Amino acid sequence: MNISAAAQALSITAIEDAEIPEVIALWQRCGSTRPWNDPASDIALARQGTNSTVLLGRHDGALVASVLVGHDGHRxxxxxxxxxPDCRYAGFGRAIMNAAEEWLRARGIAKLQLMVRKENTKVHAFYQSIGYYNQETVTFAKWLDGREPTP
Known part of the structure; x- marks a missing residue:
């Protein structure tokens, strides 16, 4: 299947309650979770209001892609x-990012930003291939609950 056909075959919907365990399993399989972030809490927080959601991409009924998308009213x-991992290089990443971009455009948001760990060079190349650029900024963080800094 070529990339455009695969992306067209991706059905994208907002997450439903019953899909949460399956989404968390995908995130873990992809290495996207971190011990200091509870994915179930992140999903619940994203679904609380109208400024964020989790979009899922299914191909032939199987969950193959996801994105948590939101905005702060400005970005x-x-x-x-x-x-x-078994479905990479089929256009699904581009398709799920296009869905996130459309979700934001529909809410009047003109700029999308994302953070990628410095060592994740394969992902850097992916984002550059779909039109993103490195803003050369430094990100500062502080845990408001008093935890020690995390990477």
Whole structure:
């Protein structure tokens, strides 16, 4: 299957309650979770209001891609952009990112930003291939609950 045909075959919907365990399993399979972030809590928080959601991509009924997308009223952000490792290089990453971009455009958000770990060079190349650029910024963080810094 070529990339455009695969992307067209991706059915994209917002997450439903029953899909949460399957999504968490995908995120874990893709290495997207971190011990200091509870994925179930992240999904619940994303679904609380109208400024964020989790979009799922299915191909032939199987969950193959996901993205947590949201905005702060000014900029859009994506997290947990995942494609099943057995389904990579089929256009699903591009398709799920296009869905996130459209979700933001529909809400009047003009800019999407995302963070990628410095050492994740394969993902850097993916985002560059779909039109993203490195803004050369430094990200500062602080845990508001008093935890020690995390990478």
């Amino acid at each position: 859009g952000w994506v997290y947990y952009v995942t494609v099943d």
